[in-house]
Amino acid sequence: MAGMRMAAPLLALSEGYSPLAVGVLLSLFALTQVFLALPAGRYADRHGFKRPVGLAVLMASSGTALACAFPLFPVLCLSALMTGGATGAAAITLQRHVGRSAQNTLALKSMFSWLSIGPALSNFVGPLTAGLLIDLGGFRLAFFVLACFPLMTWLWVHRTRELPAVSPQPGATQGRAWDLLCNPMMRRLLLVNWLLSSCWDVHTFVVPVLGHERGLSASSIGAILGGFALAATSIRVVLPLLAAKVHEWVVVTMAMLSTALLFAIYPFMHSTWAMAICSVLLGIALGSVQPMIMSTLHQITPPARHGEALGFRMMAINGSSVLMPMLFGTAGAVAGVSLVVWTAGLAVAAGASSAWRLRPPFSR
Numbered sequence: 001m002a003g004m005r006m007a008a009p010l011l012a013l014s015e016g017y018s019p020l021a022v023g024v025l026l027s028l029f030a031l032t033q034v035f036l037a038l039p040a041g042r043y044a045d046r047h048g049f050k051r052p053v054g055l056a057v058l059m060a061s062s063g064t065a066l067a068c069a070f071p072l073f074p075v076l077c078l079s080a081l082m083t084g085g086a087t088g089a090a091a092i093t094l095q096r097h098v099g100r101s102a103q104n105t106l107a108l109k110s111m112f113s114w115l116s117i118g119p120a121l122s123n124f125v126g127p128l129t130a131g132l133l134i135d136l137g138g139f140r141l142a143f144f145v146l147a148c149f150p151l152m153t154w155l156w157v158h159r160t161r162e163l164p165a166v167s168p169q170p171g172a173t174q175g176r177a178w179d180l181l182c183n184p185m186m187r188r189l190l191l192v193n194w195l196l197s198s199c200w201d202v203h204t205f206v207v208p209v210l211g212h213e214r215g216l217s218a219s220s221i222g223a224i225l226g227g228f229a230l231a232a233t234s235i236r237v238v239l240p241l242l243a244a245k246v247h248e249w250v251v252v253t254m255a256m257l258s259t260a261l262l263f264a265i266y267p268f269m270h271s272t273w274a275m276a277i278c279s280v281l282l283g284i285a286l287g288s289v290q291p292m293i294m295s296t297l298h299q300i301t302p303p304a305r306h307g308e309a310l311g312f313r314m315m316a317i318n319g320s321s322v323l324m325p326m327l328f329g330t331a332g333a334v335a336g337v338s339l340v341v342w343t344a345g346l347a348v349a350a351g352a353s354s355a356w357r358l359r360p361p362f363s364r
Contacts, residue, residue, distance in 0.1 A: 002126025032085030040089035041311025060086035068143035099298040112291035113239035120233035232287025263345030267338035
């Protein structure tokens with residue numbers, strides 16, 4: 001998906017489509033996940049690991065192959081819907097399987113820390129592979145190779161041992177997904193996750209705008225964003241080594257307060273190096289969050305509804321990823337991009353209390 005998110009817009013631009021059309025194309029990668037997340041989570045709860053992943057592999061590979069066979073804008077839109085939905089479904093299934101494999105909370109934190117390295121690396125490997133192949137042989141070659149990536153995934157996971165099915169607790173009734181919100185801890189977790197995910201989107205939106213306003217080169221802007229991604233990946237490599245010494249709610253609370261502080265000073269950073277330092281520190285703060293969120297989610301939801309809870313979380317995050325960039329763009333045009341950064345910083349600072357209240361009453 002990361003490779004498609006880079007290659008498909010480039011093809012659309014080369015065919016003369018407007019930036020608005022490209023924006024719509026990019027939003028389609030997240031749009032499918034909004035609607036498929038809950039059904040995918042429930043399907044994983046019923047059928048385990050391999051069947052949902054197999055269907056996701058088929059959908060992702062087919063969607064990318066369509067772009068290879070028919071490199072036209074409407075087909076690219078369909079490919080975006082298919083690859084985005086497939087990636088979301090596979091991620092939910094994998095997260096559920098890994099969470100159920102953990103034997104205790106320490107293992108949860110460690111395993112989700114390792115697992116979170118994958119998406120961070122994919123944002124480097126996918127676009128780099130696609131770019132090299134486009135320069136080497138054109139868009140069809142890039143789409144063909146990207147269509148093979150899901151098949152490679154299946155070769156790695158098809159022999160995975162299925163875990164025993166989880167039966168609902170005696171007396172439990174099958175509720176709707178919204179019933180999960182009856183749990184105050186779940187409401188706090190979703191609020192915190194939404195705030196931090198929005199901060200990630202704010203940074204992605206703000207850096208190119210601020211860099212352009214200050215006359216930074218494209219390579220400088222790319223280096224700033226690259227430093228953020230590298231820092232987010234690095235902290236996820238370190239977290240498994242610290243899993244026994246850190247608590248989820250402490251890490252998330254500190255990440256929110258650090259993000260608020262960095263957003264407060266970010267608009268005052270005018271040089272490339274100053275922005276890069278802020279970007280790296282922000283990457284460390286935001287990159288540390290996902291493993292802690294995933295560990296907490298598995299502790300506060302019933303085992304028989306882990307997939308559904310993961311789908312609910314993904315639906316909320318991707319709904320934000322579809323809507324928030326449009327909101328940022330509108331607000332930035334009206335009031336200035338600095339106000340967008342400061343507003344996000346105030347919001348995440350206000351949400352830090354909710355993060356601290358994720359501490360379980362029996363905390364270790």
